[in-house]
Amino acid sequence: MNRIDAKWKALREAGRKGFVAFLTAGDPDIKQSEADIRLALDNGVDILELGVPFSDPTADGPVIQAASLRALESGMNLEQVLDLVRRIRQDYDQPIVLFGYVNLFFRYGYERLARDAAAAGVDGILVVDLPYEERGEIAAALAAHGLHRIALAAPTTSKERLGMILSDAAGFVYYIMVTGVTGARQSVREDLQERLAVLHAVTDLPIAVGFGVTNGEQAAAVAASADAVVVGSALITAARAGRLGDLVQDIRGSIDRAVS
Amino acid sequence: MNRIDAKWKALREAGRKGFVAFLTAGDPDIKQSEADIRLALDNGVDILELGVPFSDPTADGPVIQAASLRALESGMNLEQVLDLVRRIRQDYDQPIVLFGYVNLFFRYGYERLARDAAAAGVDGILVVDLPYEERGEIAAALAAHGLHRIALAAPTTSKERLGMILSDAAGFVYYIMVTGVTGARQSVREDLQERLAVLHAVTDLPIAVGFGVTNGEQAAAVAASADAVVVGSALITAARAGRLGDLVQDIRGSIDRAVS
Amino acid sequence: MDANQSGHFGDFGGRYVAETLMPVLTEIDKAYAEASNDPAFQAEFADLLEHYVGRPSPLYFAKRLTEAWGGARIYLKREDLNHTGAHKINNTIGQALLARRMGRRKLMAETGAGQHGVATATAAALFGMECKVYMGAEDIVRQAPNVRRMELLGAQVHSVESGTRTLKDAMSEALRAWVAEVEDTFYVIGSAAGPHPYPTMVRDFQRMVGDESRRQFLGISGGRLPDVVLACVGGGSNAAGMFAAFEQDTDVKLIGVEAAGYGISTGKHAASIAGGQIGILHGSKSYVLQSEEGQIQNAHSVSAGLDYPGVGPEHAFWAQTGRVAYHAVTDEEALEAFFTVTRLEGIIPALESAHAVAEAQKLAQEYGADKSIVINLSGRGDKDMETVLRIMKERHESH
Amino acid sequence: MDANQSGHFGDFGGRYVAETLMPVLTEIDKAYAEASNDPAFQAEFADLLEHYVGRPSPLYFAKRLTEAWGGARIYLKREDLNHTGAHKINNTIGQALLARRMGRRKLMAETGAGQHGVATATAAALFGMECKVYMGAEDIVRQAPNVRRMELLGAQVHSVESGTRTLKDAMSEALRAWVAEVEDTFYVIGSAAGPHPYPTMVRDFQRMVGDESRRQFLGISGGRLPDVVLACVGGGSNAAGMFAAFEQDTDVKLIGVEAAGYGISTGKHAASIAGGQIGILHGSKSYVLQSEEGQIQNAHSVSAGLDYPGVGPEHAFWAQTGRVAYHAVTDEEALEAFFTVTRLEGIIPALESAHAVAEAQKLAQEYGADKSIVINLSGRGDKDMETVLRIMKERHESH
């Protein structure tokens, strides 16, 4: 069983909600990045979403843009991201999802990517700018190597379209809570529950909700209706300020309290 | 007999060539201007050409433009030019020709101008921007008051045209030696004699040659073929440098030596 | 009407220049008369207007101006779309063709807004001629982009430091320079001013503006003529070209719009007809801003192309006969109109043209929606952006 | 050829965007398909092109360029005469009409040279819409006059400080901003790039450039077609509009001219086809300047409008099939051509367009006087004068 599926099963059985942490691989350099990841995984993160740094991250806000830039300047590339996964995988069994832009994967080669990623211990891949219509590019290669292709759903996605794009999705659905790029927001959208109800009506997959979650309080609000909470920019900001462990614990606790 | 005609008669009888001096009335102020005029007339000038200062002297080079500006700034106007003539006329009998731009005369009124100018002691008027074709504007008024309308001829004027424009000219012909505005030039044009021969063929009027004569040497060269030499910018420059008397004497002497 | 043989429109016009220039004016007069009747000349001119200048320029129904003003239907004659951005090019192509026909290989011009200078430099480049442009030092600052354009086009720009250092002095200096180079140089005058035959020639070389507008309007309206035709008046070339075509259509009201600067009563304006007197400037008799004694006075307008104390003689004639009404619009009103056209129609007009727009706005409401007003949008305002922004900034700072 | 239903031209094109944008792209695709078949939409577009933009633009026989190069006859398609000075306005009017049809009252755009930004701001003013333009901080300096124009037209110009601070980053930033405002804002993309249906839509909205040229040339030549048609290629909109009309005329050689900057071998260029590899940028698959690993590389061109590391997918397709040949021209050659056209024809070309001219000059001599070359003069160079003069000054000083 794919580690992702196993994780959801375990969470469900324990009656808990998931905590998905996004960190940019190689930010600010490979060594510190690895330390940050270990710190996050040690403090209760359920699923690691590892950003592959790209020169032109058009779906990302300023925090992740800056993280990508730092990572690129420290010399990070996709091969090294996979090396990093390999090292993490030796000590952790949380699922790891690569999060990246299609051009890097295209240039690396989809078949080669799927093979190398699976071998390194990756469990799923989320290609932020590869929508359902273009999934043919990569879907077969991922499936052949047992990797989940994680689908994105957005507030702009109609119910009809949701049915279509989730028809062959796997692992979980990443629901983008805001219309906007990644980055911290002031509050959680009020109609989240209704939105998720629509999603639940068309898919049995667990739903992770992200884009904009900043702190424990918001995480708790999201966890009230989602299967998991994704936090990214806020973690990166905390990591660079030396507060990563604290924030991870805060969010973990808030999520757990929200459902107890 | 008009003082101009009398002057030519006298010069001819004496076997001399004429010296026409141009000075801007009111430059740099009325008092100094009157002093300059008297100095020039005292030192052998035969005919005074008195420039009426105009704001936009399109036929004048930098020296006379500046002189006009100084005169205007000192408050000079056409009435005062006539007053000045009246004062000069009390002490001198050299002919005086007003030299000016048509707009000032138009605004003053041609009939009024002819009457007042004649009364003040003016003998002729040269309207620099009133060519033969437009002379109807002013000709009758001048004639009625016994003033000569002095005609301009230029190097660009064809023989045929000369015949036309000199058909009803009086006093003398002012031949513009250069194609260009007033102001000092380096040398006298080489074909002057031929040019003047053409003029002499169509008119019996005396010919005064000007535009560009700077010093005694050039004046002598011009006097060799012309009936009179006109000097303007060079006199103004000398006047402002306190050397007016010297230059007038130099030119007078040169003209006289050229024909002796 | 046409000027008579000596170049007079009634009491106005003529050739008030020094004798040195008379022969060349006669030569131009003759050559122009021949060219006018030469189908080959007219065909070459028409071909360049179509393929080089981009004529006919559209007559554009300005829906949003019409709606905003809530009255007559507003049409803009889009001279701003011509090559080099104003009506000026029509005339310089015509004169350059004439110069070539007369064997002259050098052009010279005066310029205020720089549009005529650019248009002359352009024609010179097109025909492989030399070009000198006289421009007031003040205008060189006000219209910097046009100076750069002239220089890139290979023209020599002479900064004129005398007098007010604007168009009037540029023209005086150009006349002086022409006297010295008259044998090989053709002076391309940029407006319907100057000595005969320029006012006639320039009007004729701009007449297609009116002819096209008339034809285009007849086409749009199914055979009706506009009720009012407006054009700004500096020296008067764009207006003359426009009005000439409608002169005989006595039902069409023609309005020339002069620059009232800070207001006619302040004395700081450029409205020669509304605020000047008859006089003689730069070779022709017309209305002139001048003192009682006849000294030429300084004009003032925010728009360099209107900043001139004279006006073409045919306008004086039209004013006297009443065929054309002349109104004046202040700097303030023109600036307002500049923004109105920019924001509502996405067209940045020349400040000159904005004067005509401002006057149209005043009229639009007097007329019902069944009436139509045609405004000659004589040029585009790219050249004026610095000026407008500077003024906006000064206002902002003084608040 | 047309893109298939999913927006692919052979291997290229597509819609590589985040899910958030997919619904709007589908909506635009559908609305555009309907509009294309709606005679009322087409009529309104045609009317604005004629009366507002000033179309058809002339096809001008450049006699002096032809003589100077001593070979094929040279024709210039005069997109420089369009309202706002370049071909860009054709497309922005089309997209703004579509936006209005879709009920959007806000426009946004990226811009490099500023021409597309000005053209979008213009369309926004014309339709009374709001407008935001994203522009690289570097380009804001290089193309200052266009920034002023956008502001006067009422647009908000956002300075983009990320990456190379040029067009690439402006487009990335615009995509980010669009995601946040997708519900009421229409993103007006300025070139034949971006996700489907933009490459198709922009090409179609520029296709009159080629259609007119074809018709005009047939008229001039008595039924023959030109031998070569050239256009510069940044994102590829002016070239796509030109080439689409000649695609089926297989005897007509089509040449796209990319910017070789300091030279392809220096790595400092903007020639995605000549010097890039297949990749995915800003929503579509095409040729892209990138590292081996797929990081997007900085482009370099003296011309801001070509300074982009990608190219529209249809060009990639044409390059692959060989229907269009793609050549590249250096900064140096383009500057030379800029002066050549200015001095010989009195037309100051955009630096972008000067690239096409430079390539034509190389070809002209290979062809005899019985052959004809049509160059798309995509825009005027007023916006580039500062850049050109700065470079001239730097050269002068370093000598």
Ligand SMILES: Cc1ncc(COP(=O)(O)O)c(C=O)c1O
């Ligand atoms: C755009 C524009 N309109 C009008 C004028 C005024 O000239 P005229 O009255 O000769 O048309 C100018 C002069 O430069 C101009 O550039």
Ligand SMILES: Cc1ncc(COP(=O)(O)O)c(C=O)c1O
């Ligand atoms: C005048 C001009 N030509 C060409 C281009 C390049 O764009 P495209 O390749 O889309 O025609 C630009 C871009 O700004 C431009 O302004």
